[in-house]
Amino acid sequence: MNQINFLPESYMKRLIRRRRIIRELILIIALLFVLLGCWVSGVKKISEKRMEVVQxxxxxxxxxxxxVDLVKLENEMLHLGMQIKLERELSQSVRHTQILAKLSELLPSSVALLEIEMVTKRPEPMTREEAKKKEEAKKTKGRRIVEKTKNEIQENxxxxxxxxxxxxxxxxxxxxASLDECDLFEFIEMRYSREIKHEEVVGRKFKLNMQVDLSCKYLNEQIEGVANAN
Known part of the structure; x- marks a missing residue:
């Protein structure tokens, strides 16, 4: 069956042209939306990068x-440590000058002191493992009183x-014997005693180790040789 088109040819051309223009316009609008999306995404990424740079x-x-604060804190801790060390030295139960005075009192006049060294040991916090070992040691010892020995590491x-x-x-x-009788000194140990000669004079050079317990409170009379009270 034949179809008869009564529309003029010019109208059909205009219609086809209009449809083509509409399609092209739709494509252009879609392309603009794509470009706009890319631009927005780029701006967002740039903004995120700027925020990252700022952060x-x-x-x-x-x-x-x-x-800087850590350096200041370390300096303050060092300063406080020096102050604490000085306060400990001044506030300990017996001072080094008192020990030297007592030692000079006990030594006979025929003994010459060549060299003396004093090192103060202060107690430090125990780690968990050390505390656990100490607790286990207490359990194994039970109620027995264990006296201090010279081989035991003394603190304070x-x-x-x-x-x-x-x-x-x-x-x-x-x-x-004099040092052993004095309540101020404990764990007296002789390191050596050997003969020396100087201009036909024979003598004995000796070296002793000992400890002074700082956990005790000494009275002036005790430092001078009266009975010790812990």
């Missing part, structure tokens, strides 16, 4: 500030070493 800058500034004490020269072994023995 990174702030983090760097904060890290630098923390580093003054470790002392001194060298001297005596005329003979008898005077060295008297020195050790």
């Amino acid at each position: 990174l800058t702030r983090a760097i500034d904060q890290a630098v500030k923390q580093e 004490c003054i470790e002392m070493q001194f060298e001297g020269i005596a005329p003979d072994d008898l005077v060295v023995a008297e020195v050790i």
Whole structure:
């Protein structure tokens, strides 16, 4: 069956042209939307990068500030540590000058003191493992009272070493006996005693180790030789 088109040919051309223009316009609008989306995405990424840069800058500034504060804190801790050390030295139960005075009182006049060294040991906080071992040791010991021995590591004490020269072994023995009878000194140990000669004079050079317990409270009379009270 034949179809008869009564529309003029010019109208059909205009209609086809209009449809083509509409399609092209739709494509252009779609392309514009795509470009707009890309631009918005790019702007968003640039904004995110800027925010990251700002956050990174702030983090760097904060890290630098923390580093400066840490240095200040370390300096303050060092200063406080020196103050605490000085206060401990001044507030300990017996001072080094008192120990030297007591030692000079006990040594006979025939003994010459060559060298003396005093090291103060202060108690430090125990780690968990050390505390656990100590607790287990207490359980194994039960209720027995365990006396301190010279092999035990002492804390809160003054470790002392001194060298001297005596005329003979008898005077060295008297020195050790005097120190042993004094309540201020404990764990007295002789490191060596050997003969020396100087211009035909024979003597004995000796070295002793001992400790002074700082956990005790000493009275002036006790430092002078009266009975010790812990």
